[in-house]
Amino acid sequence: MTENANLLDLTDDEDFVDIINMLRxxxxxxxxxxxxEDHFLSWNEEDFIKRFRLxxxxxxxxxxxxxxNIRSPTQQNHALSPEQMxxxxxxxxxxxxxxxxxxxxxxxxxxxxxxxxxKVTQAIAGLYRQFVRMPQTEEELxxxxxxxxxxxxxxxxCGAIDCTHVKIISPGGNNAEIYRNRKGFxxxxxxxxxxxxxxxxxxxCRWPGSTHDSQIFLNSHIRARCENxxxxxxxxxxxSGYAVKKYLIxxxxxxxxxxxxxxxxxxxxxxxxxxxxFGQWKRRFPILAFGxxxxxxKDEAVVIATAVLENIARLLNEQDPPFDEEGEVAVNxxxxxxxxxxxxxxxxxxxxxxxxxxxxxxxxxxx
Numbered sequence: 583m584t585e586n587a588n589l590l591d592l593t594d595d596e597d598f599v600d601i602i603n604m605l606r607x608x609x610x611x612x613x614x615x616x617x618x619e620d621h622f623l624s625w626n627e628e629d630f631i632k633r634f635r636l637x638x639x640x641x642x643x644x645x646x647x648x649x650x651n652i653r654s655p656t657q658q659n660h661a662l663s664p665e666q667m668x669x670x671x672x673x674x675x676x677x678x679x680x681x682x683x684x685x686x687x688x689x690x691x692x693x694x695x696x697x698x699x700x701k702v703t704q705a706i707a708g709l710y711r712q713f714v715r716m717p718q719t720e721e722e723l724x725x726x727x728x729x730x731x732x733x734x735x736x737x738x739x740c741g742a743i744d745c746t747h748v749k750i751i752s753p754g755g756n757n758a759e760i761y762r763n764r765k766g767f768x769x770x771x772x773x774x775x776x777x778x779x780x781x782x783x784x785x786x787c788r789w790p791g792s793t794h795d796s797q798i799f800l801n802s803h804i805r806a807r808c809e810n811x812x813x814x815x816x817x818x819x820x821x822s823g824y825a826v827k828k829y830l831i832x833x834x835x836x837x838x839x840x841x842x843x844x845x846x847x848x849x850x851x852x853x854x855x856x857x858x859x860f861g862q863w864k865r866r867f868p869i870l871a872f873g874x875x876x877x878x879x880k881d882e883a884v885v886i887a888t889a890v891l892e893n894i895a896r897l898l899n900e901q902d903p904p905f906d907e908e909g910e911v912a913v914n915x916x917x918x919x920x921x922x923x924x925x926x927x928x929x930x931x932x933x934x935x936x937x938x939x940x941x942x943x944x945x946x947x948x949x
Contacts, residue, residue, distance in 0.1 A: 618662075618689045621669055632904055634672040635866050636891070640900050644668055644891070648705040652698075662688065662698065670695060671702040675888055678872035700880060706887040713893045716741065716775070716783045716804070716813075723816050729778035734851035737945065740816035741775040741783050742856040743804075743830070745795040745823070746864075748772050748787070749873040749916050750881050763791030769916070772885055773798045775818065778852075780859045782893050787885040795823040799830075817937070819853040828937045841947035845938075848946070863892050864913045866903055871913045 621630065622638055630638055642665075649664040662670070666688055674684040674695075685695030717723045723740055730739040747769040752758050761768045769791030775784040789798050799805050799820075807813065808829040818830045826832045833850060837843045864871045867888040874881045 618666065622665070628904075631901065633676065634669055635676045635903050636672060636895060637898075637900055640895060640898050641665070641668055641672065643898060644706070644894065647709060648702070651705040651708070652701050662690070667698050667702050671699045671706075672891075674699050675867040675869045675884070675891075678869035678874065680875065700883075703880070703883050703887045706890050707883050709890050710785075710886055713890050713897075714782045714785060716807070720814070723813060726777050727816060730852055733778055733855070734848040735949070736819070736848045736852045737941075738816050739819055739831075739852055740813050741777060741818045742853040743773065743775045743799070743818045743820045743824070744853070744856040744860070745771050745773045745798060746860040747791055747916055748870045748881075748885055750878070751873060751875050753878040757790075760790040760792050767791075767916075770881060770885065771795070771798060773802060774856065774859070774889070775804060776856050776859045778855055779896065780855050780862060781896055782859070782889050785886060785889045787882045796825055799824060819849055821853065825934070826938060827934050831938055831941070834938075839947075841942050841949075844946045844949055845942045860917060861913060862902065863888065864916065865906075866892060866895065868906075868913070871916045 621634075625633065627637060634641060636644070645664050645668050648668070652667050653664055670684060670688045670690075673687050674681070677684070680692075681695045681699070682692040684699070685692055688695070690698075717726045717740055726740050727738055730742075731737055747763055747765075750761065750768050750770060752768050753761055758768070761770070763769045763771070770787055771789045771791050771793050773784075773786040773789075773795070774782055776782050784804050786798060786802050786804075804818075808818070808827070813829070817828075820830055820832055822832055822835065824830055824832055831849060833846045834842050837846045869884065870888060874884050876884065
């Protein structure tokens with residue numbers, strides 16, 4: 583009863599009445615429907631790839647895969663089509679610009695652009711298990727191994743592993759500094775495995791930029807599968823940032839004999855595909871090099887989504903985007919992060935080095 587009495591007293595106040603009258607007289611800003619260009623018709627194939635990083639057929643392929651997941655349940659007259667939603671997202675990946683700038687391309691405001699990019703990113707990332715996978719069967723392992731063997735005659739290799747830094751803005755909070763890497767910028771340290779055709783087989787994106795490569799591997803699912811002998815006696819190849827294991831072959835720190843030198847040359851040439859893969863990935867989607875300006879959980883989804891798109895581009899034989907000097911500088915800067923390596927001294931008494939020792943003695947010494 584007292585609250586009602588206070589409310590009645592408030593409504594008699596002149597200032598309160600003035601505020602109510604003012605709110606009643608406020609007019610909502612009229613909706614402005616900006617014209618939306620048909621980018622499939624406006625650009626030739628070369629200019630289309632330059633702006634969206636995929637061909638027109640490649641974009642249509644993506645749309646067919648995810649249209650049911652991103653289409654509005656109640657399609658209105660001014661709602662974006664699935665094609666426009668995918669193009670908006672690809673343009674954001676291609677530039678790393680502000681959301682408002684990406685939205686202007688399609689004719690929508692910042693808030694709408696943010697919601698659509700997030701919806702499309704989730705839909706594409708949801709295709710991860712379909713397009714990013716390690717070889718499962720013995721036949722697939724033999725096929726992958728044969729392609730690696732054709733590169734530099736290294737036998738029984740099923741993948742090349744490495745880590746790369748994806749630039750992000752400061753995530754804020756008390757733990758923001760753990761995302762600052764050794765070169766001084768904020769990043770996610772992303773682990774990936776690829777095959778000899780530069781197809782991603784596994785991607786791990788959840789670790790801060792200050793995390794060592796070996797720490798990511800030790801806590802990864804791919805390492806658990808190796809420990810479980812899921813890939814039989816096939817091995818991964820990595821750089822000296824990893825500790826040598828029976829299933830992870832790293833180069834020798836100080837090769838002396840001819841067999842050791844041949845082994846190092848073969849190992850380095852074989853794992854070169856993962857280093858090239860990182861460059862191709864960031865050149866296709868420069869947002870990974872320029873920096874992702876989203877919340878941390880969305881940053882991780884963008885990384886996975888672009889990895890899926892990169893594999894799809896390889897499957898469709900998409901041409902590489904044209905050379906861009908500004909993007910090349912950003913890619914080289916982000917990739918040039920020196921991580922403290924392990925000193926994998928050649929030690930035959932180390933149980934983890936026995937496989938490498940046998941490979942050198944039984945195989946490379948015969949070449």
